[in-house]
Amino acid sequence: MSEQALSRALSRRSRMAHLKKQLGEGLFHLYGLTGYLFLYLPIIILVIFSFNDSRSTAQWAGFTTHWYADMMNDHQIILSLWNSLFVAIVSTLVSLVIGTLAALAMERYRFWGKLMMDAVLYLPIIIPDIAMAIMLLIFFDVSGIGFQPWKANFFGVHLAVPYSVIIGHVAFNISFVAVVVRARLAQMDQVLEEAAQDLYADPWRTFWRVTFPMLLPGIMGGALLAFTLSMDDFVITFFTSGAGFNTLPVRVFSMIKKGVTPKINAVSSLMLLFSLVLVAISLIIGKGGDENSSANTMF
Amino acid sequence: MSETYAVELRNVVKQFGEVVAVNNVSLRIGEGEFFSMLGPSGCGKTTTLRMIAGLEMPTSGSVMIYGEEQGYLPPYQRPVNTVFQNYALFPHMTVAQNVAFGLEMKKVPKDEIRRRVAEALELVQLTGKEKRRPKQLSGGQKQRVALARALVNRPKVLLLDEPLGALDLKLRKAMQSELKALQERVGITFVYVTHDQEEALVMSDRIAVMNEGNVLQVGTPEEIYETPTSRFVADFIGKTNFLNGEVVEIGDGLAKVVLENGAVVEASVPEGKTFVRGERATVSIRPERVYITPANELPDVRNAKAFSHLPAKLVKFFYVGSERRYVVLVGDTEVVVQAQNVDRSTRRCHTGDEVVLHWDSAQARLLKE
Amino acid sequence: MKKLLTLLRKRPSFQAWLLLLPSAFWLFVFFIAPLFIVLIYSFLERGTYGGVQWHFTLENYRRTFDPLYFKTFGRSFYIAIVTTIATLLIGYPLAYYIASRPAKRRGTLVLALMIPFWTNFLVRTYAWLTLLRTHTGLINVTLMSLGWIQKPLPLFGNDFAIIVGLVYGWLPDMVLPIYAALDRLDHSLLEAASDLYASGPNVFRRIVWPLSLPGVVAGSMLVFIPSLGAFVTPAILGGGKTLMIGNIISNQFLAAHDWPFGSALSFVMMAVMLAATLIYFRATSDEERRQL
Structure with missing residues (x-):
């Protein structure tokens, strides 16, 4: 083979390789696109049909906001939304404190019984919610704690929220908060706390001046996760609420059981909006993660 | 009555579980001395330093600073300050806030804090960088902030844990002489931990060579180099x-x-x-x-x-x-x-x-x- | 007080337990204790009107092996396995796709994954209900009006519908850990491998796959366990006909009032999960050893 022919053959081979690579890359893009379509299309269709001027969720019959008005006038739905918010806020606050303390202990100390505590903290995360739900149901029944409601005035709305629901939510949220805060703590160099102590800060002030400001993104992340899990939970609420108490997911479930209507689409779209807001908040927190302002304003 | 030393260790032992990190160490460090602890990594020098700082508690033996038994005194109650290995500057505070931290904790009046922070930053030639965050500083500048943050408290003893370890060779050499000059100017006792034998020889008044938790020899740089008393010391120094x-x-x-x-x-x-x-x-x-x-x-x-x-x-x-x-x-x-x-x-x-x-x-x- | 502080300084494990006190209290009282109560219940006889009678019996466990329930266990297991494999097959390339994008695009793509991940599971399941329903679902209605099919496809009220719902519900849980593992992968390793004459498939088989295995294991567990214990998905997409073990368990509490049997069922379910987890971990670590 002449030198020219050889170089021609080589350049053909490299062209083929290049073409093959481009083709592969194109197919890969297509795959990625399909993957995201699979994730988003059902949600988008759901939102579209919440504006459908018909009882059908399959055939488009014109635009209306009738279903949203319907939803707003349904005091059952509104009440269940307040219930959801109340349960989520209270259980988030409680689990945030308890979970953060647990994370500090687990990440900053070596002690007897740590392995056991590790297991106890992880179990609520991995155990299926149906198992946890019936465990709590039996427990509240036999212990005599029962399903007593907490009568609360929540922004002027009178709620009756069973303690058992809040206790159950805190029980699974502690673990999630602890995991998120631990992850942040693990990234944080312990030497900073030692430096503070070396500079005459006692443990209390070390925590508030150094550990806490640096931990804040983790705590906020844990709070968001706990709030979302609490807002989303259906199974555990369903089993621990006794009779007649609805959070939004419980209400939606019983509506679905009665039949599909665009009104459910409207409620679902509202819940979707909530999730989007939470994602946006988590993004803002993530951005401020390293540059969070300190409590120190001396200079 | 015996003479008072800046730092005195008596038969100090530190065990981590089964591992003996520091094995029966006794040292006397005089006032105003530049004292180095030199040894390979894992020889117990950093653990010894941390016991003086109060960041670790000895398993047995006693640590005394200016004749006072430290016992279980926590770090924030000891008259010493530390310059940490990777500086340990608080990333969420400015340079000035970092330097002021110790004084604030000691509840020094604000006017005095302001004055002393300015002085300390001048001492380490960082005037004008008060508002910077640690992230915006070079390695050498971070090093100076860490020094200022410790010195501003006027500690009786300054503990330095491989403070130059993270700097490149040229900067390290420059900082060595600067640090030595600084120590002579402020007259504070320096306890300096390093694994770099040249650094120890150049800067120290006296050196303690450590290996496997034991102090093998204590002496001036010349004594250590010229008259080693063990194979390890002869081999490790020069x-x-x-x-x-x-x-x-x-x-x-x-x-x-x-x-x-x-x-x-x-x-x-x-x-x-x-x-x-x-x-x-x-x-x-x-x-x-x-x-x-x-x-x-x-x-x-x-x-x-x-x-x-x-x-x-x-x-x-x-x-x-x-x-x-x-x-x-x-x-x-x-x-x-x-x-x-x-x-x-x-x-x-x-x-x-x-x-x-x-x-x-x-x-x-x-x-x- | 001072003595107490000194004691705390001397014994750091006391400090740790002080910090753990609230969480340990909450979890032991409201999680571990209920777990043991359920365990005890599973060995008791059912009472006449709900409740229990304090007679020790193994009958509840024997009953879980009755063909009726055993078949449900088998079907749940089958659905969970198929779901896990399907999410892995769909999710791995998707994770790889995200990881191979430029750093700037990656953030957006991961965020785009987070939005469905943060969306209520019930809502996502309901979305599929409106798509899959036999006569009034969007897919069948559309296909029939286009004249592509004469009879509605059997998309609803069967294993298929449940698997689709579960795959959709748990896909982000598979993609995220795999992506995290792939993202950690040092790009120079791939270059080193191709420098050492490894072709594309070989680079994947010998370098990428073994190093992403921890993500695959984590993702598979995150999908398998909730799939096996699924309750909402079969309740909505199973059309009341196809049940999984989660529904049988809930029926014991909501309808049949046989709490001891429900307790026994949930313990058997958890045992199956534990066993599957152990087997899976062992299998994958063997795989890893072979690769090394």
């Missing part, structure tokens, strides 16, 4: 050659040793160490203390003093600019000889030649094997 043999005669400060190849050399016996005839021992001789001549040349007049002579074979030669480095074989043992390149005289020994090594017997050290 370069040295080891020749193994058997003690055959012990005289006035000098001992005769028969080497494995049958040659007899002399070496000085360290104070406080006793050897007996027939004992196996090691002769340590620094490369720059050995002279090399071709075997067929007569030994020169230096023969008049107590000199040792050792036939060897030259196997490698390196031209290093400021010096000439010879590698010779004595039996199976490699010995390195360094000759200062003081004039441009032609080299008389060549690879493959039979040569003779000479040294002043007082410069060689007899060490336990």
Whole structure:
């Protein structure tokens, strides 16, 4: 083979390789696109049909906001939304404190019984919610704690929220908060706390001046996760609420059981909006993660 | 009453579970001293420093600062400050906030804090960088902030844990002399931990060489280099050659040793160490203390003093600019000889030649094997 | 007080337990204790009107092996396995796709994954209900009006519908850990491998796959366990006909009032999960050893 022919053959081979690579890359893009379509299309269709001027969720019959008005006038739905918010806020606050303390202990100390505590903290995360739900149901029944409601005035709305629901939510949220805060703590160099102590800060002030400001993104992340899990939970609420108490997911479930209507689409779209807001908040927190302002304003 | 030391350790032991990190260490560090703890990683030097700071509690023994037993006093109640290995600057505070932190914790009035922070930043030449965040500083600047943050509290003792470890070579050399000058100016006792023997030699008034949790030798840089009392110290500080043999005669400060190849050399016996005839021992001789001549040349007049002579074979030669480095074989043992390149005289020994090594017997050290 | 502080300094494990006190209290009282109560219940006889009778019995466990329930266990297991494999097959390339994008695009793509991940599971399941329903679902209605099919496809009320719902619900849980593992992968390793004559498939088989295995294991567990214990998905997409073990368990509490049997069922379910987890971990670590 002449030198020219050889170089021609080589350049053909490299062209083929290049073409093959481009083709592969194109197919890969297509795959990625399909993957995201699979994730988003059902949600988008759901939102579209919440504006459908018909009882059908399959055939488009014109635009209306009738279903949203319907939803707003349904005091059952509104009440269940307040219930959801109340349960989520209270259980988030409680689990945030308890979970953060647990994370500090687990990440900053070596002690007897740590392995056991590790297991106890992880179990609520991995155990299926149906198992946890019936465990709590039996427990509240036999212990005599029962399903007593907490009568609360929540922004002027009178709620009756069973303690058992809040206790159950805190029980699974502690673990999630602890995991998120631990992850942040693990990234944080312990030497900073030692430096503070070396500079005459006692443990209390070390925590508030150094550990806490640096931990804040983790705590906020844990709070968001706990709030979302609490807002989303259906199974555990369903089993621990006794009779007649609805959070939004419980209400939606019983509506679905009665039949599909665009009104459910409207409620679902509202819940979707909530999730989007939470994602946006988590993004803002993530951005401020390293540059969070300190409590120190001396200079 | 006994003299008061800035820091005194008495029989300090630290165990982590089964591991003994610091094994019965006793040290006395005088006021205003630049005292270094030198050793390889894991030798217990950092643990010892942390016990002085109160960041670790000794398993047994006692730590005293200016004669006061520290016991279980937490770090924030001890009159010492630390410069940490990777500076440990608070990333969420500015330079000025970092430096002011200790004073705020001690509830110093705000006016005074402002003044002292400015002074401290001036001392480390960082005036004008008050509002910067640690992230916006170079390695050398972070180092200075860490120093200012500690010194601003006017500690009785400043503890430094490999403070120059993260800097590049050139900056490290510059900071070494700067740090030494700073220490002389402020007059505070420095306890300095490093694994860099040159750094320790250059900066310290005294050095404690540590290995495997034990203090092997304490002394001035010169004492440590010139009169090591153990094989480890001789080997860890500077370069040295080891020749193994058997003690055959012990005289006035000098001992005769028969080497494995049958040659007899002399070496000085360290104070406080006793050897007996027939004992196996090691002769340590620094490369720059050995002279090399071709075997067929007569030994020169230096023969008049107590000199040792050792036939060897030259196997490698390196031209290093400021010096000439010879590698010779004595039996199976490699010995390195360094000759200062003081004039441009032609080299008389060549690879493959039979040569003779000479040294002043007082410069060689007899060490336990 | 001072003595107490000194004691705390001397014994750091006391400090740790002080910090753990609230969480340990909450979890032991409201999680571990209920777990043991359920365990005890599973060995008791059912009472006449709900509740229990304090007689020890193994009958509840024997009943879980009755063909009726055993079949449900088998089907749940089958659905969970198929779901896990399907999410892995769909999710791995998707994770790889995200990881191979430029750093800037990656953030957006991961965020785009988070939005469905943060969306209520019930809502996402309901979305599929409106798509899959036999006569009134969007897919069948559309296909029939286009004339592509004469009879509605059997998309609803069967294993298929449940698997689709579960795959959709748990896909982000598979993609995220795999992506995290791939993202950690040092790009120079791939270059080193191709420098050492490894072709594309070989680079994947010998370098990428073994190093992403921890993500695959984590993702598979995150999908398998909730799939096996699924309750909402079969309740909505199973059309009341196809049930999984989660529904049988809930029926014991909501309808049949046989709490001891429900307790026994949930313990058997958890045992199956534990066993599957152990087997899976062992299998994958063997795989890893072979690769090394």
